[in-house]
Amino acid sequence: xxxxxxxxxxxxxxxxxxDGSRLGELLVCAxxxxxxxxGHAVVPLDQVAEAxxxxxxxxxxxxxxxxx
Numbered sequence: 001x002x003x004x005x006x007x008x009x010x011x012x013x014x015x016x017x018x019d020g021s022r023l024g025e026l027l028v029c030a031x032x033x034x035x036x037x038x039g040h041a042v043v044p045l046d047q048v049a050e051a052x053x054x055x056x057x058x059x060x061x062x063x064x065x066x067x068x
Contacts, residue, residue, distance in 0.1 A: 038062035 029035035040062035043051050051064040 040064055 026035060030037050038061060040060050041051070042065040048064075054060055055064065
């Protein structure tokens, strides 16, 4: 069932299925650099709160990752 359109906003439903082998292929492509990923920075766990604040402020392209 597709939700009703309201205030000129169109909503579409999407259904996905788990595909472990395809996910494995994507991970291999990302690890080899054939599938570019957008990472902003890797930060130590004690700086994760600051990373969250930076994302909340906006202007950050990519995602933060954490390192032990």
